[in-house]
Amino acid sequence: MTIQRARGDSGTPSDVVIDRLSLAFDEALLFEQFSAVFPCGQTSCLLGPSGIGKSTLLRAMAGLVRLKAGVVRDGMGHSLTGRIAYMDQSDLLLPWLTARENVGLGRRLRGAPHDAAGADRLLARVGLAGHEDKRPAALSGGMRQRVALARMLMEDRPIVLMDEPFSAVDALTRFRLQDLACEVLAGRTVVLVTHDPQEALRLGNRIFVMTGPPAQLDESPVPQGTTPRAPSGGDFPERYQDLMTRLGVGEPVTSP
Amino acid sequence: MKGLRLIVTLGGLIVLWQVVVWLSGAPPYLLPGPVETLSILVTRAGFIAGHAWVTLAEILIGLTLGTALGIASAVVIALFRPARRWLLPILVTSQAIPVFAIAPLLVLWLGYGMASKVGMATLIIYFPVASSFLDGLRRTDPRWIDLAHTMTGGAKARPLAVLRYVRIPAAMPALASGLRVAAAVAPIGAVVGEWVGSGAGLGYLMLQANARVQIDLMFAALITLATLAVGLYFTVDFVLRRIIHWQPDTLPHTDS
Numbered sequence: 022m023t024i025q026r027a028r029g030d031s032g033t034p035s036d037v038v039i040d041r042l043s044l045a046f047d048e049a050l051l052f053e054q055f056s057a058v059f060p061c062g063q064t065s066c067l068l069g070p071s072g073i074g075k076s077t078l079l080r081a082m083a084g085l086v087r088l089k090a091g092v093v094r095d096g097m098g099h100s101l102t103g104r105i106a107y108m109d110q111s112d113l114l115l116p117w118l119t120a121r122e123n124v125g126l127g128r129r130l131r132g133a134p135h136d137a138a139g140a141d142r143l144l145a146r147v148g149l150a151g152h153e154d155k156r157p158a159a160l161s162g163g164m165r166q167r168v169a170l171a172r173m174l175m176e177d178r179p180i181v182l183m184d185e186p187f188s189a190v191d192a193l194t195r196f197r198l199q200d201l202a203c204e205v206l207a208g209r210t211v212v213l214v215t216h217d218p219q220e221a222l223r224l225g226n227r228i229f230v231m232t233g234p235p236a237q238l239d240e241s242p243v244p245q246g247t248t249p250r251a252p253s254g255g256d257f258p259e260r261y262q263d264l265m266t267r268l269g270v271g272e273p274v275t276s277p
Numbered sequence: 278m279k280g281l282r283l284i285v286t287l288g289g290l291i292v293l294w295q296v297v298v299w300l301s302g303a304p305p306y307l308l309p310g311p312v313e314t315l316s317i318l319v320t321r322a323g324f325i326a327g328h329a330w331v332t333l334a335e336i337l338i339g340l341t342l343g344t345a346l347g348i349a350s351a352v353v354i355a356l357f358r359p360a361r362r363w364l365l366p367i368l369v370t371s372q373a374i375p376v377f378a379i380a381p382l383l384v385l386w387l388g389y390g391m392a393s394k395v396g397m398a399t400l401i402i403y404f405p406v407a408s409s410f411l412d413g414l415r416r417t418d419p420r421w422i423d424l425a426h427t428m429t430g431g432a433k434a435r436p437l438a439v440l441r442y443v444r445i446p447a448a449m450p451a452l453a454s455g456l457r458v459a460a461a462v463a464p465i466g467a468v469v470g471e472w473v474g475s476g477a478g479l480g481y482l483m484l485q486a487n488a489r490v491q492i493d494l495m496f497a498a499l500i501t502l503a504t505l506a507v508g509l510y511f512t513v514d515f516v517l518r519r520i521i522h523w524q525p526d527t528l529p530h531t532d533s
Contacts, residue, residue, distance in 0.1 A: 084431060085423050103430035113424050117446045117523040127428035130438045156523055176428065 034062045034179045034210050035095035035104075037082060042091030046077055053235035054091075059227075061096060064203075064211040064248065066221035068241075068268060069231030075214045078236070079182045082212065083107045095180075106178040110185040112165040114157040114172075120144060121153040124172045136175075143171040147201060163194035167201070174205055181206055183213045187220065199223055203249040218264045222257060223249045230267045241267050309493040317497045329501050331478040335391055335467040336509065339398020343459060346399065347406025348452070354407075355414040356440065368411075372404040377469055384474040394470035394478065401466035405458040413451025417444045450524045453517040460513040464506040479505075 037059040044052040051074035059065040067075050080086045082093050083105050095101060114123045122129075124140040141153050147167040157165050166187060173181060186202070187195040195217075203224055215221050221228050222244055229238040244250055244260040251257070291311045298310040305313060318325065350368060353360045380397060387393035425443050429435045471480025479502045486495035 080423070083423075083427050085426060105427055107424060107427040109420055109424070111420070113418075113420055115421065115443065115446065116525075117449070117521070126425075126442065129442050130425055130428050130435060132435070132438060158523065158525060 034208060035097070036061045037101065037180060037210055037212065038094050038096060038098075039078075039082070040092050040094065042081065042093070043089040044074075044077065044081060044086065044091075045089060046074065046086075049234065051077055051234050051236055052081075052091075055236050056091075057229075057238050059210060059212050061210050062208055063226035064206070064213060064224050065227045065229060066225035067212060067214045067229050067231060067238075068216070068218065068221055068264070070269075071216075073231050073233055074236050075231055076184050078231075079107075079184050079212065079214055083182050101180060104178050105180045105182060106173045106176040108169055108173050108181070108183045108186045110188045112157070112162075112169040112189075114165055114168055116157050119154050119156055120149060120160065120168045120171075123157070123168055124175045126172060127176045140171070140175060143174045144168070146174070146205065147171045163190045163198065166190055166194075166198055170198070170202060170205065179209055181209050181211045183211065185215055186213070188216060195220070200249050218261060218268065219252055222260055222264065223252060228264065230264070239267065306490050306492055309496055313493045314496040314500065317493045318500065321494070321497070325479075325482070325497055325501055328477055328479050328482045328498070329505060331391070332394075332464070332467050332471065332480065332502065333505055335394040335470070335478065336398055336463045336505070338391075338395045339466060340402055340459060340463050340509075342395065343399040343402025343463075344406050344456065347403045347455070347459075348410055350403075350407045351410035351414055352440070352445075354411055355444070356436070368404065368407055371400070372408075376401050376466060380469050380473040383470065389474050389476055393473075394467045394475065397470035398463050398466035401462050402459040405462070406452070406455045409455025409458070410448055410452040413448025414440075414444050416451070417447045421447065449521045453521055456513055456517060457510070460510045461506070463509065464502060468502065 039055060039057045039059075042052050042055045043050070044055075055078075067078070069075055077086065081088060082101065084093075084102060085107075093101060095104075114120075115126065118126065121137060121140045121144065124143060125135055125137070128134070128136060141150075144150060144153055147170050149164060149167055149171065152160065152164065157168070160168065166189070169186070183202075187198045190198065199220060213221075213224060225243050226248065228241045228243055230241055231238055241264050242260060244257040245255045252261075294311050298308055301308065309317075350364060354364050354368070376397060379400075380393075383393040383396045383400075387396050421443050422439065425439045426434070429438065467478065468480035468483075471478040472484055475481045479498045482498045483495050483502075486492070486498060
């Protein structure tokens with residue numbers, strides 16, 4: 022059975038399957054026969070110490086690094102090329118383009134006609150109505166990250182990879198951006214790399230802790246309730262404690 | 278404020294000039310004063326303007342050709358790997374040969390007319406433009422390129438679009454630096470060409486006036502040339518600032 026994708030359709034959401042991936046970075050073998058599944062239509066959060074290869078894994082999924090071995094596919098075994106949107110911790114807005122033009126960058130690069138109305142609609146959706154003609158330099162960090170979010174929505178891809186997307190903004194802005202991201206990314210397969218356990222617990226349908234090298238994933242339970250979760254409600258505090266322990270914080274230090 | 282500063286600077290230089298004339302007691306056929314020079318500038322304005330026009334035309338055509346060639350070379354070198362290996366050494370060699378040394382050759386090949394001077398100016402402009410633009414094209418933020426690749430669906434997809442919408446605009450500040458240098462050195466190319474052999478132009482006029490000990494005329498030609506060169510530089514600088522207004526100027530702000 023082939024699934025026809027209508028124009029403007031966000032594409033069929035799908036699992037992201039990583040099958041026996043091997044990958045070295047600067048001579049260090051980060052991944053060896055690494056397999057994982059990030060489930061369809063859900064937000065999977067990826068935590069772990071710096072340098073463990075979280076970002077590299079994301080880049081591998083986005084097709085930005087050469088794999089030594091293994092494949093990254095959807096649940097049906099198809100390639101993910103052209104179905105992925107990527108968001109970095111820095112907004113990566115082009116300083117010479119206005120917010121509207123930045124949102125439309127993907128269409129421009131693909132040679133598609135400019136869709137100013139569509140870009141404006143998405144900018145309004147992320148709360149930036151009235152800022153369409155401003156250049157990144159005239160926007161605050163949080164606003165720029167919103168533009169980046171709108172740009173990603175404009176791409177309308179079923180799979181979204183985010184590398185610490187909100188780490189460069191202040192705590193309050195981050196909280197609001199998490200709510201916004203949760204709302205606008207619903208129904209997509211999201212893999213979110215984060216350093217912030219609270220962010221993972223607020224947004225994740227699944228939470229994975231990465232250890233290694235070579236990398237391994239270890240699933241951590243998520244709090245009850247639907248995302249975005251309030252950081253105080255239900256079993257959030259207990260899950261937070263779980264996760265911190267799993268990340269190696271709060272464990273008693275054993276002397277040899 | 279800027280205009281006032283310019284007038285003060287110019288006035289100061291002229292006063293200094295007059296003071297030197299008085300103090301040294303140099304005869305007018307060795308060092309004419311500002312008044313004599315100005316009177317020559319006025320009485321022979323049409324004559325000087327005619328020669329200035331020739332030099333200006335040589336500079337402008339050279340600037341256009343050199344810029345076009347430089348930009349084209351940089352783009353070709355940036356786009357095609359083999360071009361890097363073959364063209365880059367040529368680019369460097371083109372600068373290793375002193376323009377002054379090949380000026381007689383150019384006059385021999387291209388004649389006493391404008392062509393040889395345009396050739397000189399083109400040669401002298403080519404290198405700063407090509408090398409600075411190439412530098413800019415090489416140093417595009419790799420994360421922008423990654424983003425563009427996730428948008429186009431892979432590193433191989435639509436390299437020309439990535440060049441046009443990301444690499445080239447990102448390299449504009451570097452190109453601008455090259456163009457400023459080019460605008461500053463372009464008059465040298467034209468005047469050196471005129472010295473070696475010509476029948477018109479400010480360089481020709483200066484040689485002739487010098488040979489006939491019409492030092493006041495020579496000074497008038499020199500001042501005209503300096504005005505041309507400074508005017509050209511500021512015009513180019515002004516236009517470039519307009520084009521790349523998005524680039525932040527991180528020098529501390531002055532009170533102008």
